[in-house]
Amino acid sequence: MAYELSPRYDHASAESRWYKIWEDRGAFQPDYCADEKPADAPAFCIVIPPPNVTGHLHVGHALNHTVQDVLTRAARKRGFRTLWLPGTDHAGIATQVLVEKKLKAEGVDRHKLGREKFLEKVWEWKHSSSGAIQQQERRMGFSLDWTRERFTMDEGLSRAVRKCFVDLYNAGLIYRDTRLINWDPAAHTVLSDLEVEYEEGYKGELYSFAYPLSDSARQSMGPNGATEIVVATTRPETMLGDTAIAVHPEDPRYQALIGKTVVHPLLHREVPIIGDAILVDPGFGSGAVKVTPAHDPNDYETGRRHDLEFISIFDESARINERGGKYHGMDRYEARKAVKHALRELGLERGEKEHLMSVGRSQRSGVIVEPMISTQWFVKTKPLAEPGIAAVESGDIRFVPKQWENLFFHWMREIRDWCISRQLWWGHQIPAWHCAECNHVTVALEDPAACESCGSQKLTRDPDVLDTWFSSGLWPFSTLGWPDKTEDLARFYPTTVLVTSFDIIFFWVARMIMMGLYLMKAPPFRDVLIHGLIRDANGEKMSKTKGNVVDPLEASEAHGADAFRFFLIATLAEGKDSNYREDRLKGYQNFANKIWNSTRFVLINLPDDFKPLEPDEILRLPLEAEDFWLLAELNRLIEDATRNLADYKLHLYAEASYAFAWNVFCDWYIEFIKPRMFGKTGADSAEAGRQVAFYALRSLLGILHPSMPFITEELYAHLQHWFKPRVRSEELLISAAWPNVLTLPPAALKPARALALLQEVIGAARQIRGEMNIPPDAKVRIVVRTDNADLAVAVADKSLAVQRLARAESLEVLSAYQGGEQDAMQAFSEGQVFIPLSGVIDLKKEGARLNSERQKLAKTRDALDAKLKNAGFLAKAPVEVVEKEQTKLAELNDKIEAIDASLKRIGA
Numbered sequence: 001m002a003y004e005l006s007p008r009y010d011h012a013s014a015e016s017r018w019y020k021i022w023e024d025r026g027a028f029q030p031d032y033c034a035d036e037k038p039a040d041a042p043a044f045c046i047v048i049p050p051p052n053v054t055g056h057l058h059v060g061h062a063l064n065h066t067v068q069d070v071l072t073r074a075a076r077k078r079g080f081r082t083l084w085l086p087g088t089d090h091a092g093i094a095t096q097v098l099v100e101k102k103l104k105a106e107g108v109d110r111h112k113l114g115r116e117k118f119l120e121k122v123w124e125w126k127h128s129s130s131g132a133i134q135q136q137e138r139r140m141g142f143s144l145d146w147t148r149e150r151f152t153m154d155e156g157l158s159r160a161v162r163k164c165f166v167d168l169y170n171a172g173l174i175y176r177d178t179r180l181i182n183w184d185p186a187a188h189t190v191l192s193d194l195e196v197e198y199e200e201g202y203k204g205e206l207y208s209f210a211y212p213l214s215d216s217a218r219q220s221m222g223p224n225g226a227t228e229i230v231v232a233t234t235r236p237e238t239m240l241g242d243t244a245i246a247v248h249p250e251d252p253r254y255q256a257l258i259g260k261t262v263v264h265p266l267l268h269r270e271v272p273i274i275g276d277a278i279l280v281d282p283g284f285g286s287g288a289v290k291v292t293p294a295h296d297p298n299d300y301e302t303g304r305r306h307d308l309e310f311i312s313i314f315d316e317s318a319r320i321n322e323r324g325g326k327y328h329g330m331d332r333y334e335a336r337k338a339v340k341h342a343l344r345e346l347g348l349e350r351g352e353k354e355h356l357m358s359v360g361r362s363q364r365s366g367v368i369v370e371p372m373i374s375t376q377w378f379v380k381t382k383p384l385a386e387p388g389i390a391a392v393e394s395g396d397i398r399f400v401p402k403q404w405e406n407l408f409f410h411w412m413r414e415i416r417d418w419c420i421s422r423q424l425w426w427g428h429q430i431p432a433w434h435c436a437e438c439n440h441v442t443v444a445l446e447d448p449a450a451c452e453s454c455g456s457q458k459l460t461r462d463p464d465v466l467d468t469w470f471s472s473g474l475w476p477f478s479t480l481g482w483p484d485k486t487e488d489l490a491r492f493y494p495t496t497v498l499v500t501s502f503d504i505i506f507f508w509v510a511r512m513i514m515m516g517l518y519l520m521k522a523p524p525f526r527d528v529l530i531h532g533l534i535r536d537a538n539g540e541k542m543s544k545t546k547g548n549v550v551d552p553l554e555a556s557e558a559h560g561a562d563a564f565r566f567f568l569i570a571t572l573a574e575g576k577d578s579n580y581r582e583d584r585l586k587g588y589q590n591f592a593n594k595i596w597n598s599t600r601f602v603l604i605n606l607p608d609d610f611k612p613l614e615p616d617e618i619l620r621l622p623l624e625a626e627d628f629w630l631l632a633e634l635n636r637l638i639e640d641a642t643r644n645l646a647d648y649k650l651h652l653y654a655e656a657s658y659a660f661a662w663n664v665f666c667d668w669y670i671e672f673i674k675p676r677m678f679g680k681t682g683a684d685s686a687e688a689g690r691q692v693a694f695y696a697l698r699s700l701l702g703i704l705h706p707s708m709p710f711i712t713e714e715l716y717a718h719l720q721h722w723f724k725p726r727v728r729s730e731e732l733l734i735s736a737a738w739p740n741v742l743t744l745p746p747a748a749l750k751p752a753r754a755l756a757l758l759q760e761v762i763g764a765a766r767q768i769r770g771e772m773n774i775p776p777d778a779k780v781r782i783v784v785r786t787d788n789a790d791l792a793v794a795v796a797d798k799s800l801a802v803q804r805l806a807r808a809e810s811l812e813v814l815s816a817y818q819g820g821e822q823d824a825m826q827a828f829s830e831g832q833v834f835i836p837l838s839g840v841i842d843l844k845k846e847g848a849r850l851n852s853e854r855q856k857l858a859k860t861r862d863a864l865d866a867k868l869k870n871a872g873f874l875a876k877a878p879v880e881v882v883e884k885e886q887t888k889l890a891e892l893n894d895k896i897e898a899i900d901a902s903l904k905r906i907g908a
Contacts, residue, residue, distance in 0.1 A: 003603045005718055009596040011560035014714045019138050022713075022734055028143045030081040030491075033729040037079055044080035045492035046072060047476050048144065049500050049508070050152065052091035053126055054098050057136035059542060059580070060501065062552035063534050063572065066565045066707075067650060068499045069142045073706035074645045075496075076143070077738040083492050084143060085479050087150035088130060092427040092468040093187050093364040099125050099426070115425050115463075122426050136553055141561050141709045143734070148488070150479045152471045153428065160478035161428045161471045162445060164519060169432075169443045173380045174420070176432075176441065180293075180300040181419055183372040185318035185332075186365035189423040190376055192467060193416065194506050196360040196369055206355035207340065208232040208286070210348045211245055214270050217260035229254070229262055229273070230350050231290040234357055236343070237335040239264075240324045241313040242271055244291040246302060248282040249275030265346055266339065267325050274306050294373040310373050316423075318370045332370070377421040377430060377464065384514035385412045397513060397523045400648050401575035404502060404530045411506050418511075420467045427465030434460050473511035476524035493520065497527040497648075505530070529648050532577035534568070539579055539880070550580050562708035563589040569707055570654035591658060592711050595704070598666045599715045602693045605677045612698075612723050613691050615742050621688040625751035625758070625794050626672040628744065632752045633664045634696050635741045641703050642738070650707075657704050665696060668759060675800045698723065699739035709734065754794035757786075757830055758802065761795070764826035764833035765806040771902045772824050773849065778840055779809035785817040786831030822906065843906045854899045861892040 026032050030043075046068050051061055072084040099122050100110055110118045130151075137144060150157060168174040182191040210228040218227055229245055245262055247254035254273070261270040279302045280289050293303025294312040303310055313324045320327045320335050327335045343349050360369045389412050391397045392405055399405045421430060433442045433451075440453035441462075450457050474482070476498075480489040494516075500509060509528055516524030535541055536548040543549065556564045567585045571578040613621075623631075637660040644653040673689040675681060698719055705712040716733035729735040765782055774780065784795060792813040795802060803811055819825055822843060823834045837843060867873055868885055877885075 003606060003718075003721060005600045005603050007600070009560075009593060009711060009714075011562065011592070011710065012557070015139070015141065015556075015561055015710045018710050018713050019141060022143065022732070023138075023146065025732070026147075027732055027734050028084070028145045029147060030083045030145070033727075033735050034081065036727050036729045037081065041079055041081050043491050043496075044072070044075035044082045045085070045495040046083075046497060046499065047085045047479055047495055048087060049498075049504075050087045050089040050150075050472065050475065051133050052094055053088045053130045053133075053151070054091050054094050055133060057133055057140070057552055059534050059550045059552050061133075062140060062564070063531065063568045064499055064501065065137065065140065065142050066568045067529070067531060067572070069140075069565075069709075070569060070650055070653075070706040071497065071499070071645065071648075073143055073709060073734065074738070076735065077702065077705065078642075079737065081491070083145055083148070083488070085148050085150065086134070086137070086144035086146060087152070087475075087479060088133065089468060089472060090126075090151065090153045090427065092422060092424050092465060093184075093189060095122060095126075096424050096426040097187060097365070110425070118425055139553060139561065140556060141565065143709070148479075152468070152475075156481065157471060157474070157478045158428060160474050160482055161466065162431050163483045164470075164474055164515065165431055165466070166443055166445050167519065168379065173383060174377060175380070176375065176377050178373060178375040180295075180297055180371050181374045181376055182360065182362075182369045183314075183316070183318070183374065184362040184365055184367065185314075185316070185370055186367040187362065187424075188316045190374060190419055190421060191362055191364070191369060192419050192469075195363045197363050198358045198360050200358050202357050202359045204234050204355050204357045204359070205352050206232050206234060207236045207352045208350035209236070209239075209343045210350055211262035211271065211290075212265060212348070213257070214261040214263050217257060217262065217273070220260060221256065226253075226257070228348075229257070229288045230286040231288050232285045233290055234355060235295075235336070236339045237320070237327075237332055238292045238295050238313070239290060239339060240267065240320065240327060240335070241292045241294050241311040242290045243293060243303065243309045243311055244306065245271060245273045246276045246279050246289045246291050247273060247287060248280040249277055251280075251282040251287050253287060265348055266327075266342055272308075274302075274308075276302055276305065278302070278305070295371050297371060300371070300373075312373050314370055314372060376419050377432075377462075379418040379420055381415045381418050381514070384518055385415045385510075387517045388412055388510065388513040391513065391517060391523050396526075397528065398526065399528045399530060401530065403575070404505065404528070407502070408505055408510065412510060415510075418467075420470050421462075421464040422467055423463075424465050427468065428471055430462040430464050430466060432462040434462060436460065469507055469511055472508055473515040474519075476512055476516060477520050482520070493524075494522050495525045497529055498525040499529045499531065501533060502530050527648070530575060531572060532575060534571075535577055535579050537579055537581055539577075542580075555585065559585055559589040560592055560710070562711050563592050565709075566591070566654060566658075566707050569650040570658065572651050574649060574651070591662060592708065594666055595661055595700075595708075595711060596715070598661075598670055599697060599718070601670060602690075602697055603718060603721075606690055606694070606722065610690060610694075610722050612694050615695065615740075618688075618691050618695055619742075619745065621691060622684050623688050623692065623748075624676075624685060625755040625797065626669055627688060627692045628748035629752040629755035630664065630669045630692060630696055631742055631744055632748065633660060634699055634739075635744070637664075637703060638699070638739050638741050645706070654707060657700075657707070661700055661704065665700060669693070669696070671805055672755075672798065672801045674804075680800060694719070694722070701733060702736060702739045705733050750790055751794070754788075754790040755798075757788065757791045757828070758794050758798060760828035760830075761791075761833055762802060762806045764828045765808065765835065768824045768826050768833065768835050769807070771898060772835075772837060772841060772906075773846060774835075774837075774841055776807065779807060780835050780840055782806060782808045782811045783817055783819075783823075783834040783836075784811070784813045784831060785815070785819075785834065786813060787815055788830045791830055824902075824906070837906060847903060847906055850899050850903050854896060854903075857892055857896050857899070861889065861896065864889050864892065 022028060068084060072082050076082040103110060182196050184191050208230055210230050212228050257273045258275040260273050264271055279298055291299045291302050293299045293308050294310040311323055313320055315321045318332045320330045322328050327338055330338060362369050389409060392408060431443060433448055435451035435454060435456050436458035437456035438454040440451055442448050442452045451459060476495050477489060477493050480486060480493055482489055512524045540548060563585060566588045637656055640656040641653050676686045676689040701712040701716050713733045725731050761784055795813045799811055819834045820836055822838045823836050826833050864885060868889060
């Protein structure tokens with residue numbers, strides 16, 4: 001009785017069923033089936049780049065997590081004690097903004113609510129919504145150890161953050177200072193330099209106006225001397241905070257004015273004229289520059305060099321404060337218009353023109369940031385960066401691909417101190433207390449009862465919280481239990497590999513390296529695997545505004561999570577971006593169905609009393625050429641897959657798996673053994689074919705499992721109808737051992753080579769049939785001319801399979817054959833394949849068809865060739881468009897060349 005296996009694979013049913021089984025049995029935990037592994041089994045650990053608690057699984061997450069899951073599942077099957085540790089990030093600004101908007105919609109203001117009540121609301125929201133992304137991760141089959149899930153503000157990580165802050169502060173690496181920072185007027189917080197994204201080509205204006213010289217300055221210049229200094233600015237409103245006019249000290253136009261003053265035309269205070277060779281280019285504009293030290297990075301440095309007054313004119317919303325006189329309360333852009341109007345009324349406006357410029361926008365809110373003077377907490381990064389540079393230079397940390405090291409080195413060598421304080425309520429509050437009596441700041445692990453300097457109990461905790469990336473920088477070891485000396489920390493730190501995209505090398509990767517080396521005295525990971533982005537079908541970056549976003553869950557629902565996962569890694573060329581293509585995704589869904597159907601064919605052709613043999617027992621069977629060939633190809637697959645996974649070349653692993661499954665196993669081997677399965681050869685031959693097919697199928701499922709876990713686990717369970725596991729680890733494919741390379745006898749090489757040549761013969765015959773338009777149902781005579789005796793034997797032995805695969809009525813092998821005048825010929829590596837065409841096709845009619853087809857192709861080819869020789873087209877068209885057209889031209893030439901060969905064969 002044939003074994004029952006559904007004709008179609010139901011991915012939705014299998015995916016929900018198997019994930020629950022894996023999780024319920026604890027298969028994702030490092031100690032699953034640990035008693036069956038050596039006591040010194042090596043550790044493999046990945047800590048997940050924690051998604052924001054506010055988020056949902058987008059295609060970038062799907063790609064990143066699929067890569068990690070493939071590596072983790074492969075390591076698990078290779079005998080490692082694996083830990084893939086999940087978690088989420090509290091996402092300070094993003095979460096606070098989201099909850100504030102939610103409360104605002106309910107008519108609640110956080111300031112009226114108060115800090116404590118507001119944080120209660122945030123935690124309520126976190127607990128109600130944070131499970132969404134975890135369920136999405138389960139849906140994609142990610143084998144995360146949920147028993148160890150962490151959150152960047154859970155109790156353990158909060159303790160780690162506090163310990164880190166105190167240690168760095170006590171070592172003099174954290175300090176408090178007043179300096180120019182990037183301010184987000186929408187989120188009302190400082191931003192680090194990395195949180196500012198610069199928009200190039202912003203269309204602004206260069207506005208010129210005059211500062212009148214003071215009476216004393218004018219008198220010193222004499223009756224015919226200058227009466228004003230003209231300056232230009234892209235932000236006229238900032239003149240309310242000007243505290244100097246700078247000129248070049250060697251500029252003869254202004255040398256006499258250095259040390260004199262101008263009068264602020266709107267605020268009526270005197271402003272000094274200074275000489276500064278660093279700030280001023282005498283050849284640009286008027287050669288004079290307004291200086292606003294509190295609101296411009298270059299002016300800030302100038303102010304420090306000349307000990308200028310720092311006048312901050314903006315409040316936290318970038319509205320003019322009380323230092324702005326009558327403009328107090330105006331928004332910065334409203335004030336810009338008002339200031340320009342006032343200068344025009346005073347007759348001091350000197351013109352304006354369009355000016356393309358670069359503006360910094362908040363990565364969080366999108367608004368233009370405002371440079372402002374503020375007192376903040378900073379980390380000295382140079383002492384932390386130097387060991388990180390050394391670790392990468394020495395190879396203790398390896399970037400894959402290697403070229404990303406250059407970007408890492410560039411940033412680390414140019415690193416500036418890191419502003420870590422944020423004016424938010426949601427986050428890790430800075431463990432510092434300010435004394436009202438002596439102004440001393442006490443930094444401590446535990447909340448202090450009194451000032452450590454004067455003993456006063458009048459302490460106020462610093463209201464600021466830490467930058468989200470501060471806690472994320474501790475992720476590889478805080479999640480494993482640091483600062484406690486836990487078993488997980490001892491077993492899994494340093495972690496094995498960090499998988500991430502290039503855009504957070506600075507934000508996260510560098511900071512983890514700095515923190516890990518300083519606090520753990522060891523790198524946080526051995527390898528950093530940098531993958532590209534996945535773009536839309538046209539190569540554009542995906543975004544909601546463009547409407548080109550792909551929902552990974554929708555794609556998985558439609559095509560199956562296995563197909564989507566396989567698509568992600570198969571298209572991920574090393575270090576390069578990939579494009580989302582629906583047709584290719586459907587192709588991998590077809591691939592999953594192909595694996596299902598081939599397994600079904602093998603299983604329904606197994607007798608009820610079939611008993612799988614061990615590999616050494618299989619080799620003692622009377623194996624045939626295709627059996628040896630398949631086992632040799634399987635060995636090559638296992639070697640390639642193992643090497644490519646170890647080298648992080650997942651696309652090559654996917655390519656090899658796909659080629660073996662579809663071409664080697666399904667299209668060739670199964671087709672070769674069908675006569676044996678259907679009883680057209682002896683019983684021993686049939687049994688050998690069944691054993692080899694079952695063994696190869698079991699190995700193939702093991703190789704494919706890391707990328708396609710659901711369908712492979714489902715099919716593996718069906719194989720167990722005959723295969724009875726002897727140990728618990730073999731009950732599930734997720735924990736079954738990685739396939740081993742089989743040692744084949746030397747005698748296997750000759751029949752395996754003969755079988756490969758036989759495929760060439762069939763391929764040549766198929767090519768002739770296609771090129772000569774021979775009807776599919778037409779049986780042809782095939783003549784093989786070869787001197788290879790082994791091939792001749794293989795053709796004789798496999799005549800039934802060859803005739804069926806090449807749709808031939810007869811097949812003969814000759815050592816000498818020149819072919820007839822109307823024979824079509826195709827060469828292969830050991831000879832030629834001939835098919836006599838007389839009586840098979842109407843040669844005259846076929847010649848006319850080929851000539852007509854050639855004319856059409858030639859017309860298209862000539863037009864395309866002319867287009868590619870057009871200088872105007874080449875100058876305007878994007879490079880990728882030109883390359884696409886060049887590829888089309890090459891394909892057209894290949895088709896015409898093939899038609900010419902066919903015409904020559906039939907003498908037309």
